[in-house]
Amino acid sequence: MERIEHAVLPDQDPRQDHIARVTGHLMSRRAAIAAGLGGGSALFAGLALQGRVAGAQPGPPTTGATATTTSIASPTSIASPTSAVPGTTAVPGSLPGPPLPPNQAGGVNVRDFGATGNGTTDDGPAVQRAINAAQSTKAGLVIFPPGTYLVNETLQAQAPIRIVGLGGWSSTTLVFSPSLATGLSVTSGGNYPGSGIEIAGLQFEYGGSGNAVYLSGGYPNTLVQGCRFYLSGTGNGTGLYTTGQHDDMITQCQFYGSSTTVGSGIALNDTDNAKIIDNVFYKLGYGVYGIRGANRVDDAGCLLVSNSMYGFTDAFHFEGWELVQAIGNIVDGAFSRCFYLQDCYHSIIAENYLGINGTDYGLLIETRQPYGVGFLGQLTVRGNYLNHYEGTSGSPAIGVVGASATLPEDQVTIEGNILNGYPNSGGIYLHNAQNVMVSMNTLNRAASSPAGVVSILDDTPGHNYILNNLVDAPVQAQGDYVQNNFTRIAYPT
16 A cells, blocks of 8 residues: 655644644534533623623722723833843843743833832832833833832723733732732723733732722723732732723633632623633632622623632622623632622523532522513523532522512522532522422432431422432422422442
């Protein structure tokens, strides 16, 4: 048989063939994952929601806060104090430095404007001068070489802007004074698709009660990638606060705190089509906190995929949100709730691990003051594993709770979940809820729980459907449609 060799054109890199095959494999895998997630797959193609939304003043998340937008004056152009060969770094009074990476060429180096990076000198004025200079050029790129940059005044920037740490977050840190309301503020405006914002490769350390990084504006198409946000103090600060934005991508970042009762990793206020993917959260009051103001125009969508969380009051906390799609996250060690959805709708919580350390609900879906008329929940809770660590004490693992009989939680599907070690109060609890489908779940109560525990309880029954579940305690929902719930057989000893 004739042997056929793979031909490589003279100007073709042989590695591109391998890269193409790998990329094709990844895309096929992503497509398969998306196809298996039902309603969640639509968001992998992107949410196309447009319009203008008002922002909010910087500060800790506050329920029902009215959003406003603060404008920042256009930066002035400041010439570089030294000359350098294009595409290199330069230190005042010295020869040009080594070439920058190709994607950083043409950027403005903060060291050229007097920043020291020694951790003791106030580098804020020098960094601001560098930001102003970058914004006067088409590149719009600010570069931080490795070092620790102490900043005692709020840094202000206007999109389009790229702010990049050359050494990555492990060696390039901005330390903001805890007295600041905001460490870095970046604003954007205009119509879709708008000006871009990119922040990458930096660590932000902040011990105050405001925001380490505050992003606001209309359609900035923001990318925050490979950054670390460390809330070092005891104040109720926020690592990354976004308001009135569209199409944010926050990925491969770390959000660390110093207490499980204060601070938020990410706060979203009327931010639409945000994507929070592949991040790590540790020891914070809230991992992701999403609210919406009373004066709102657009729907608010958020995609949360493959994030890892440990040690919280509430891990994911959303109020009045639409299109919360939380898929494939590990949420462990929540002292209050792993997921809290208040007045949310059109959402899916699927394929997550929820480790419940506290005595509150592991996952609570609740109505209080829903936005609009004819509120419809239309939420799906599917394929999650809820592991309850507190034994017999605490609230049920899953709660669906309406405000009243005339303001119920409506149209909720709870299917295919495993509830392990649920407390004496029960595995699934329904109250002022209607059109709820509870099916194909497996419930395993805490080993020490006494007889008489109820696995599924509906204390305002008559409008729900409970069927085909595997339970180890009775279902109490007289008046509901209850059928084919099977008693779990004990494991052989």
